[in-house]
Amino acid sequence: MDPRLQAYFERWRGEVDRALGRFLPAESAPPRTLHKAMRYSVFAGGKRLRPVLAIASAEACGRPGGKVLAAACALELIHTYSLIHDDLPAMDDDDLRRGRPTSHKVFGEAAAILAGDGLLTLAFNLLAKNGNMNDSSAVRTVEIISSGAGSAGMVGGQARDIEMEDGAWTKLPRPRRIRVLRSIHEKKTAALIEASVLAGAAAAGAPAGKMKRLSDYGRKIGLAFQIADDILDVAGNKALLGKKGSDRSNRKLTYPAIFGLETSRKKARDLVRGAKRALAPFGKRGWVLDRLADYIVERTY
Numbered sequence: 564m565d566p567r568l569q570a571y572f573e574r575w576r577g578e579v580d581r582a583l584g585r586f587l588p589a590e591s592a593p594p595r596t597l598h599k600a601m602r603y604s605v606f607a608g609g610k611r612l613r614p615v616l617a618i619a620s621a622e623a624c625g626r627p628g629g630k631v632l633a634a635a636c637a638l639e640l641i642h643t644y645s646l647i648h649d650d651l652p653a654m655d656d657d658d659l660r661r662g663r664p665t666s667h668k669v670f671g672e673a674a675a676i677l678a679g680d681g682l683l684t685l686a687f688n689l690l691a692k693n694g695n696m697n698d699s700s701a702v703r704t705v706e707i708i709s710s711g712a713g714s715a716g717m718v719g720g721q722a723r724d725i726e727m728e729d730g731a732w733t734k735l736p737r738p739r740r741i742r743v744l745r746s747i748h749e750k751k752t753a754a755l756i757e758a759s760v761l762a763g764a765a766a767a768g769a770p771a772g773k774m775k776r777l778s779d780y781g782r783k784i785g786l787a788f789q790i791a792d793d794i795l796d797v798a799g800n801k802a803l804l805g806k807k808g809s810d811r812s813n814r815k816l817t818y819p820a821i822f823g824l825e826t827s828r829k830k831a832r833d834l835v836r837g838a839k840r841a842l843a844p845f846g847k848r849g850w851v852l853d854r855l856a857d858y859i860v861e862r863t864y
Contacts, residue, residue, distance in 0.1 A: 575614070600678035604660075609639065609661065612855075616852070617762050620767075624763070640689070647675050651672060700765050700766055700768050720749070720750025761777055784856050790830060796817070
């Protein structure tokens with residue numbers, strides 16, 4: 564990672580972690596198992612990409628990053644809930660996440676499901692408590708995040724992903740496979756990443772023209788992020804990834820499965836170039852978003 568970007572990342576990752584520590588119920592608060600499970604997954608060593616994107620987007624639009632910290636933390640809670648549920652036996656059935664046993668392996672399936680539920684609802688509680696809901700930008704932020712996380716976004720993408728498991732996608736003609744693949748990735752991963760970028764901009768009161776540019780940027784880096792994940796699942800260092808990689812065993816519809824590794828890498832790089840072009844109106848204020856786009860495809864975990 565670029566040293567300047569790394570310093571920015573580390574600064575805000577620390578701020579986000581401290582805020583999450585304040586916002587989450589203490590492990591000692593009843594019901595203890597539920598709150599232990601919630602904190603276990605949130606503090607399992609995530610990159611905090613989505614909060615940092617929201618903060619960087621707000622700053623690119625002229626608002627101090629600290630002013631959107633609650634929204635940034637809400638995004639991380641939603642992302643973590645999705646990972647807890649994604650790891651469950653009924654979904655990807657993964658035993659490891661970030662090098663540690665997954666939530667259901669430690670606390671049991673019922674507690675893991677409830678921990679995910681708790682994180683999701685806490686996210687919207689945070690948004691309500693930490694924003695003036697008479698303020699149109701605050702209401703718009705809630706609308707953006709809920710759309711990106713719901714059945715039109717992440718949850719819908721996960722549902723379609725499950726439908727295509729066990730090789731179901733092999734029965735589709737190639738043109739339709741490609742359309743379905745892109746649709747799954749745009750919803751399952753890109754929708755919440757795009758929402759993270761837009762949430763920061765909305766909190767900053769960005770005008771429609773800038774919101775459109777940032778929507779284009781967020782959608783493109785979100786799709787590139789998932790393509791990079793698909794590649795890492797096949798060719799990445801499992802020790803660095805902290806998980807076994809389940810795409811092949813679940814016979815999932817992925818970019819490497821359709822296009823192979825090299826073409827998939829090229830598609831991710833092309834998306835990043837397009838995303839960076841969308842940042843032109845932001846000038847120097849958009850430097851973090853610009854470098855984050857590169858990081859998306861250069862990362863090793």
